[in-house]
Amino acid sequence: MPARRPSPHTLPEVAGGGLLDRRLFLRRGLVLATATAAAHTASATPDDDLPWLHEPGAPFTPYGQPSPHERLTARRIGANRAVPGNGVSFTPLEELEGIITPNGLHFERHHNGVPQIDPARHTLTLHGRVKQPLVFDVKSLLRYPMRSQLLFIECGGNSNAGWHQSPIQRPAGSVHGLISCAEWTGVPLSVLLDEAGVEPDARWVIAEGADAGAMNMSIPLAKMREDCLIGLYQNGERLRPEQGYPMRLIVPGWEGVLHVKWLQRLELSAQPVMSRNETAKYTELLPSGKARQFTFTMDCKSLITSPSHGQSLKQPDIYQVSGLAWSGHGRIRRVEVSADGGRSWADAALDGPVLPRCLTRFRIPWRWNGQPAVLKSRAIDERGNRQPERAALVAERGRAGYFHYNGIVAWAIDDDGRVSHTY
Amino acid sequence: MPARRPSPHTLPEVAGGGLLDRRLFLRRGLVLATATAAAHTASATPDDDLPWLHEPGAPFTPYGQPSPHERLTARRIGANRAVPGNGVSFTPLEELEGIITPNGLHFERHHNGVPQIDPARHTLTLHGRVKQPLVFDVKSLLRYPMRSQLLFIECGGNSNAGWHQSPIQRPAGSVHGLISCAEWTGVPLSVLLDEAGVEPDARWVIAEGADAGAMNMSIPLAKMREDCLIGLYQNGERLRPEQGYPMRLIVPGWEGVLHVKWLQRLELSAQPVMSRNETAKYTELLPSGKARQFTFTMDCKSLITSPSHGQSLKQPDIYQVSGLAWSGHGRIRRVEVSADGGRSWADAALDGPVLPRCLTRFRIPWRWNGQPAVLKSRAIDERGNRQPERAALVAERGRAGYFHYNGIVAWAIDDDGRVSHTY
Numbered sequence: 001m002p003a004r005r006p007s008p009h010t011l012p013e014v015a016g017g018g019l020l021d022r023r024l025f026l027r028r029g030l031v032l033a034t035a036t037a038a039a040h041t042a043s044a045t046p047d048d049d050l051p052w053l054h055e056p057g058a059p060f061t062p063y064g065q066p067s068p069h070e071r072l073t074a075r076r077i078g079a080n081r082a083v084p085g086n087g088v089s090f091t092p093l094e095e096l097e098g099i100i101t102p103n104g105l106h107f108e109r110h111h112n113g114v115p116q117i118d119p120a121r122h123t124l125t126l127h128g129r130v131k132q133p134l135v136f137d138v139k140s141l142l143r144y145p146m147r148s149q150l151l152f153i154e155c156g157g158n159s160n161a162g163w164h165q166s167p168i169q170r171p172a173g174s175v176h177g178l179i180s181c182a183e184w185t186g187v188p189l190s191v192l193l194d195e196a197g198v199e200p201d202a203r204w205v206i207a208e209g210a211d212a213g214a215m216n217m218s219i220p221l222a223k224m225r226e227d228c229l230i231g232l233y234q235n236g237e238r239l240r241p242e243q244g245y246p247m248r249l250i251v252p253g254w255e256g257v258l259h260v261k262w263l264q265r266l267e268l269s270a271q272p273v274m275s276r277n278e279t280a281k282y283t284e285l286l287p288s289g290k291a292r293q294f295t296f297t298m299d300c301k302s303l304i305t306s307p308s309h310g311q312s313l314k315q316p317d318i319y320q321v322s323g324l325a326w327s328g329h330g331r332i333r334r335v336e337v338s339a340d341g342g343r344s345w346a347d348a349a350l351d352g353p354v355l356p357r358c359l360t361r362f363r364i365p366w367r368w369n370g371q372p373a374v375l376k377s378r379a380i381d382e383r384g385n386r387q388p389e390r391a392a393l394v395a396e397r398g399r400a401g402y403f404h405y406n407g408i409v410a411w412a413i414d415d416d417g418r419v420s421h422t423y
Numbered sequence: 424m425p426a427r428r429p430s431p432h433t434l435p436e437v438a439g440g441g442l443l444d445r446r447l448f449l450r451r452g453l454v455l456a457t458a459t460a461a462a463h464t465a466s467a468t469p470d471d472d473l474p475w476l477h478e479p480g481a482p483f484t485p486y487g488q489p490s491p492h493e494r495l496t497a498r499r500i501g502a503n504r505a506v507p508g509n510g511v512s513f514t515p516l517e518e519l520e521g522i523i524t525p526n527g528l529h530f531e532r533h534h535n536g537v538p539q540i541d542p543a544r545h546t547l548t549l550h551g552r553v554k555q556p557l558v559f560d561v562k563s564l565l566r567y568p569m570r571s572q573l574l575f576i577e578c579g580g581n582s583n584a585g586w587h588q589s590p591i592q593r594p595a596g597s598v599h600g601l602i603s604c605a606e607w608t609g610v611p612l613s614v615l616l617d618e619a620g621v622e623p624d625a626r627w628v629i630a631e632g633a634d635a636g637a638m639n640m641s642i643p644l645a646k647m648r649e650d651c652l653i654g655l656y657q658n659g660e661r662l663r664p665e666q667g668y669p670m671r672l673i674v675p676g677w678e679g680v681l682h683v684k685w686l687q688r689l690e691l692s693a694q695p696v697m698s699r700n701e702t703a704k705y706t707e708l709l710p711s712g713k714a715r716q717f718t719f720t721m722d723c724k725s726l727i728t729s730p731s732h733g734q735s736l737k738q739p740d741i742y743q744v745s746g747l748a749w750s751g752h753g754r755i756r757r758v759e760v761s762a763d764g765g766r767s768w769a770d771a772a773l774d775g776p777v778l779p780r781c782l783t784r785f786r787i788p789w790r791w792n793g794q795p796a797v798l799k800s801r802a803i804d805e806r807g808n809r810q811p812e813r814a815a816l817v818a819e820r821g822r823a824g825y826f827h828y829n830g831i832v833a834w835a836i837d838d839d840g841r842v843s844h845t846y
Contacts, residue, residue: 050544052685056635057536058664060512062497063489063527067668069542070661074485089483097608097656098571103525104486105660113480119492121473145743148521148774148784185520212479233520235658237528238493241481245490262475320568351571353776361571 011367015346017339018367020318022349066104075105076174085113088155090177093324094305099150099351099359101180103235108242109155109178112213115262119246122210124230128267131197138246141230144187149229149252150358152326154179154298156255156282162390162405167421172308175421176409179326181359183236184250186229189266193225202268206275207249210264217258218272219251223296227252230263253328253357254296255403257282287398298328299406300387302335302362302379313417316370321348325360327381334380335362341374341410342389348377356382373413374422390423434790438769440762441790443741445772489527498528499597508536511578513600516747517728522573522774522782524603526658531665532578532601535636538685542669545633547653551690554620561669564653567610572652572675573781575749577602577721579678579705585813585828590844595731598844599832602749604782606659607673609652612689616648625691629698630672633687640681641695642674646719650675653686676751676780677719678826680705710821721751722829723810725758725785725802736840739793744771748783750804757803758785764797764833765812771800779805796836797845813846 079087155178244261302325348362390407502510550556578601667684725748771785813830
């Protein structure tokens with residue numbers, strides 16, 4: 001090992017347990033033990049037996065698909081066996097990198113399956129407390145002014161295994177993967193509301209989907225005017241059927257359930273509709289016996305995706321800790337990581353651009369010395385919201401909360417390098 | 424029509440031919456004739472005959488696919504009939520919105536088809552003028568520090584029908600769609616170069632792919648150190664086979680051909696290799712008889728995607744003009760649009776974030792009065808590079824240029840609202 005390069009064993013720590021300066025990896029090289037070992041055992045000449053070096057490859061395709069070697073990178077389905085169209089599928093966050101979720105892996109939450117809608121027969125009706133009711137077909141909406149924005153959508157019930165007495169032992173995505181992030185393009189609601197003309201007593205908009213469950217939710221008119229979209233495109237192409245094709249409501253930073261899919265009706269009203277999904281569900285019973293309702297904004301939160309449950313560190317070495325942070329209140333300001341179970345913390349690097357109500361990727365190098373360790377991350381957003389320790393969250397909200405779990409997630413590494421979930 | 428809302432007929436123009444203020448659409452509503460007409464003819468009650476309102480929908484899927492109603496949104500394949508793995512497929516830009524290209528629609532350029540690589544048998548060798556040759560398998564590279572960046576990749580031959588004597592009559596994507604944009608995540612080359620140790624006389628890096636064509640290209644070492652990546656992820660998931668699975672070189676803002684796919688070898692050298700693709704191809708004969716070589720950086724450019732060739736305006740009304748701008752030199756600073764064939768120009772709005780070497784979506788409202796019109800767009804980047812008129816480009820570069828065409832694109836609208844390509 002040439003002397004001019006830093007040794008992983010002598011680099012200074014920026015926090016306990018081996019956390020290193022977040023800029024170190026990109027400032028100068030670090031010798032990783034595995035790469036150097038590989039360099040000594042492999043030849044510099046590619047293997048001549050590899051068939052793809054000798055045979056013409058596969059032809060062009062109109063619409064590409066992932067490599068067959070990546071078929072395990074898939075949504076994990078958790079559907080209700082009695083009602084197969086009711087349930088969720090999780091984005092496999094621990095298999096992904098960056099901030100974009102490819103459209104095929106965007107999480108799903110359906111109440112009655114995925115309707116197969118013919119866009120030529122679908123309309124959106126804007127009515128109720130408006131001066132002039134309007135009906136839009138898909139073609140007419142496509143002519144309207146649009147805006148594109150990179151936004152996360154997170155289910156209000158994401159991470160709710162955090163309320164369990166014992167830490168659930170599942171991959172990160174199968175617990176926290178009811179969140180995905182895409183570039184959504186659509187028509188600002190403000191444009192359509194102005195066109196219809198809003199009556200002075202209107203305060204709420206009741207949004208209804210065209211699935212057989214006719215899912216409906218009430219959303220404050222002020223939010224609709226501020227930044228909501230009729231979403232028509234997802235990562236450049238038209239929405240996927242399971243994401244609301246041909247149109248869904250986009251409600252930046254707010255609970256996933258409000259992003260009504262297969263949107264067919266927007267009714268302006270003086271009062272909320274008090275539907276099942278805003279009374280019996282998506283409310284939270286507090287220790288006082290009262291319940292929270294209309295808890296719209298998704299909280300400030302983060303998650304280390306690598307290393308995470310089920311992964312394994314092969315040997316003491318320097319590792320990249322990588323994860324995601326987000327807040328429905330705006331931009332992530334800072335993510336801190338601890339490698340000693342929360343006794344000391346160091347700032348992670350944030351991959352730019354850091355956008356409001358969008359996932360932010362964070363990274364920090366970590367030297368694992370082969371001893372047991374506990375990794376945690378905590379996010380702070382631009383409004384000063386801080387991700388709480390689990391104990392503080394449970395003390396405030398009780399154990400019947402179910403929705404809006406945003407406690408700090410801890411991964412324990414044992415002396416064999418195996419990673420598991422811990423509290 | 425309520426009096427308080429602006430009439431499309433009295434709004435002031437910001438440039439000739441009906442261009443309106445770029446902020447107008449998002450500041451207040453505009454009555455579009457089609458929507459209002461629809462409101463008078465349709466009922467506010469959804470059609471009870473729609474089967475998806477009554478039947479449970481389709482089940483959850485591990486990996487989602489587009490709606491069958493969108494099957495025409497596909498790459499347009501232009502393969503060599505004699506050598507089916509040699510050719511291109513175009514991204515259908517006129518069907519897409521925002522800036523992200525979904526992975527299934529990212530353009531392709533192959534010399535010998537798409538190799539079906541087993542990642543467990545693939546390695547990357549870094550050798551030549553280095554102190555210690557290194558070999559990386561995929562697993563070891565995945566442990567390295569990574570960086571994510573939203574970047575376009577554009578083929579050096581994109582838009583080359585612009586050199587034809589007559590304007591080609593094809594959809595925008597089928598002429599200009601050898602460009603796509605994704606979030607790429609990978610290992611910075613600087614990290615690997617530091618680890619191997621670079622010899623003082625090294626100036627070039629020769630990159631070679633593991634396809635049966637063993638495509639190779641020379642790239643200056645300084646660029647490799649500055650911002651190149653070994654790309655492993657594309658829009659969050661592992662690379663698609665046709666994009667170089669399991670790894671490709673990412674060379675921000677430079678010609679697509681340099682982004683070597685199925686990357687298997689990086690050889691440091693004092694001289695370029697002078698391969699077929701940097702001598703016989705990807706060079707440009709000038710009117711002087713000299714040829715340009717190593718014309719790496721993709722030029723400042725823009726394209727109106729809507730309205731564009733093959734589309735049709737149904738009636739005089741206000742339309743959204745929407746398009747893409749990009750520059751390999753950095754950020755787009757400004758996009759101007761003309762509706763009178765270039766006599767007058769108005770600033771388009773840019774959807775944020777505006778990122779370096781990334782697509783930027785621009786938009787401007789336009790009132791079409793039913794008369795023939797010519798729409799154009801021109802981009803200016805942060806370095807002051809301006810997209811040239813076609814005549815100026817041809818005068819400078821001649822008609823045998825073939826690569827690096829970035830002339831202004833003009834769409835003619837006839838009095839029936841039909842859109843075609845014009846010079």
